Amino acid sequence: MGKNIASDRLDGVDRTLLRFLQEDGTLSSAALGERLSMTVTPCWRRRKRLEDLGVIRDYQANLDRxxxxxxxxxxxxxxxxxxxxxxxxxxxxxxxxxxxxxxxxxxxxxxxxxxxxxxxxxxxxxxxxxxxxxxxxxxxxxxxxxxxxxxxxxxxxxxxx
Structure with a gap:
């Protein structure tokens, strides 16, 4: 699979954060930080960076059609x-x-x-x-x-x- 600049800039914590958010996009930075064994501010910064890079495009609920x-x-x-x-x-x-x-x-x-x-x-x-x-x-x-x-x-x- 091809790589791009954004995926080259992701470390293991970023990847784990992405997996958690795909499982539950409603996780707050505090809850996400707890799962990642991080404090709120660094967790929020990582999430914001992933949003700014365009790795996280948006958040939505998955509905039953x-x-x-x-x-x-x-x-x-x-x-x-x-x-x-x-x-x-x-x-x-x-x-x-x-x-x-x-x-x-x-x-x-x-x-x-x-x-x-x-x-x-x-x-x-x-x-x-x-x-x-x-x-x-x-x-x-x-x-x-x-x-x-x-x-x-x-x-x-x-x-x-």
Whole structure:
């Protein structure tokens, strides 16, 4: 795996701190310091440095999509017919503003983009495809796959020791 400047500047304490925060992002600097056998101020400084380096991007609660009524998880593969026009760039800007799109990746292979999309049911996903995706200029094909069963879904990044 590739390294970058930020990961080269992390010591064992930083890495342990990151693992603790991924397990529980609500930990205060005092609680985190206690787990790391540090006082509050140095612990807060380390956390702040990791935030400033961009290693810690933000904090959030992990929600259960089904309990919030999102029973459909779909993967949409989008292909463009013409890559030289501004259509892909315009598409990316549209996608950035859609809360039901959890992720969008520009990929290699048959598709140009792979989207992870939440919907309340099949009908609402169908509406998303028709009302949003099919209306984007330059798209030549859309292929959808629906999740039948979720085997693993994590957001934690393995932090090397």
């Amino acid at each position: 089904r309990k919030l009524g999102f029973d459909v998880l779909a993967f949409a593969q989008v292909r463009f017919g013409n890559h030289s026009a501004s259509a892909p760039d315009d598409f990316e800007q549209v996608i950035l503003g859609l809360p039901e799109v959890l992720s969008c990746h520009k990929v290699t292979g048959e598709a140009d983009y792979v989207l992870t999309v939440l919907a309340t049911d099949l009908e609402s996903y169908g509406q998303f495809v028709e009302d949003v995706l099919r209306r984007q200029p330059g798209i030549s094909s859309i292929q959808s796959s629906l999740a039948l069963r979720e085997i693993k879904a994590v957001t934690r990044i393995p932090v090397p020791v």
